[in-house]
Amino acid sequence: MAERLLSPSQAVARFLAQQRIGPLDSETVALLDASGRVLARQIRADADYPSAARSAMDGIAVAAKATPGRFxxxxxxxxxxxxxxxxxxxxxxxxxxxGIVPHGADAVVPIEDIRVEGDVATVAHAVAPGANVVPVAGDMRSGETLLQPGRRLRPGDVALLAALGVTRIPVYRRPVVGVLSSGDELVDPSRAAEPGQIRDSNRYGISAALRVLGAEPKQYEILADEPESVAQALRGALNDCDAVAVSGGSSVGERDRLPAVVEGLGDPGIIVHGLRVKPGKPTLLGAHRGKPIVGLPGNPTSALMMFQAVAAPIVSSLVGAPFEVPAQWGRLAAPVRSRPGWTWYIPVRLEDDGARPLAHPLPLRSFAVSLMARADGFTVMEENDVHWRAGKTVRVCRFLGG
Known part of the structure; x- marks a missing residue:
């Protein structure tokens, strides 16, 4: 009996369990170049911040026990x-x-709460000790852990590093991912497409998605549907790169060469081939000597959806940061039906409608290049879901970069 096809999440789990890939070696970058990079080591406070009590407001510094009174x-x-x-x-x-609170004072009275006549200030009400004062270590304590490895650095993190005096930032090296497209019908986007030809959009869509994840794409020439051409290009990409993504050629047709080539490489070769998902059934996951190989469908919608479903978590493991699907809740604007036994990725366009946007399901045409630009994301119908009514609350996964 043939093995039952896996869902995308099951396929990723099997791949990661077998390969156990992780972040690459680390490097240091300048503070100005750190935003968006993934931190490679723990960052601790080097001192108490602030190192002396400071005022939280403009006013006068006083001894709280002497209030109310004239000063x-x-x-x-x-x-x-x-x-x-x-x-x-x-x-x-x-x-x-x-400002640093002077010795003998332990509170600050705001300007608006005092009356000044010449060099005398009158405070009409009692003030508690510590009022409007940031104490020593009120922000950070010496030795306190502030940032953990695996964190994708944000502008606020960069500001914190600057405040700590960390000017060379330890980050994981960005993985280089080879991006290949296979198909005799493909031509470069710079060329006119003759009848029977299409411009290769997948290499560029996949490359853009890789950059969003923090990886560096390395594009290769379009591959002809010939076994030796595919094998030679794949070997070269694996030699140059940390992982490889190939669109097209992953199905079981006569012109689909990728599965045989990956299996021929071995060590281990194919790990998963074929998913229980629409669109994207031909998706392939493999590896060679610890380097991931992802075979994506040739149809543009299928390629980019499956990239997000299966390639993105794997690439994120190499990047060193957890893959977090940007998601939100929406209300279906129209009913949706599917065939049982399959996981369906339904593209949706979001329309702002107050607190919970409307999610308009779009016709699932995997050949359509424009669909991924028209849609904001997708919702997932699991294999036991057959019919969703209009108005149902659904989880919408935003496309990478959205």
Whole structure:
């Protein structure tokens, strides 16, 4: 009895269980180049922040125990320096937001809560100790773990690293992924397509998706549907790159050469071939000497949907960051039907309709290049789902970069 086809998630789980791939070696980049990169080591605070108590507001620094009362203003706290002056209970100093609280003071009274006559400030109400003061280590404590490996650095993280004085950032090397397209009917986008030919869009869509994930695409020439051509190109790409993605040639037709080539490479060769999914049944997952090989369908919609479903989690393992599907909830704008026994990826266009947008299902035509530009994402009908009514709340997976 033939083995039952796997769902996309099952296929990815099997691949990762067998190959156990992970992030590549690390490198250091300048602070300005760190945003979007994946952190390779733990970052800890090198000191208490702030290292001295600071004011959280513009006002006067006072001893809380002396409020309410009248205070002689002894001068100003200047930004960027501390004062050696120590205040007694009847004295105060003007202080800006972020200024270091002088010795003898333990609270700050905002400007709007004081009355000033000459060099005397009157505080009409009691102030609690610590009021409007950021204490020592109120932000970060020395040795505190702030960032963990595997974090994709955001602008706020870069600002934190700058504040810590970390100017060379340890990050995982971006994986280089070879991108190949197979098909005698394909021509480069720069050429006019004659009758029977189509411009190769998959290499560019897949390359764009790889960049969103944090990988570097390396494109190769279009492959002819000849076994030796496919084998030679695949060997070359595996030699140059950390992984390879091939669109086209993964089915079981006479002109589909990829499965035999991958199996011929061995070590281990094919891991999964054929998924219980529409569109995307011909998808192939394999590896050679620890380098992943993903065979995607040639139809544009199928190729990009399956890239997100199966290739993206694998590439993310190499990148070093968890793959998180950008998703939101929506309400179906029209009913959807499917055939039982298959997982269906239904493309949808989202329309803002208040808190929960409308999800308009689009006709699933895997050959259509425009579909992936018209749709905002897709919803997944599992194999036991046959009919969804209009108005049903569904989870919409946004396309990469959306």
């Amino acid at each position: 002689a203003i002894r001068g100003d706290v200047r930004m960027g320096s501390s004062t050696a002056q120590e205040l007694d209970a009847q004295s105060a100093m003007r202080i800006p937001t972020g």
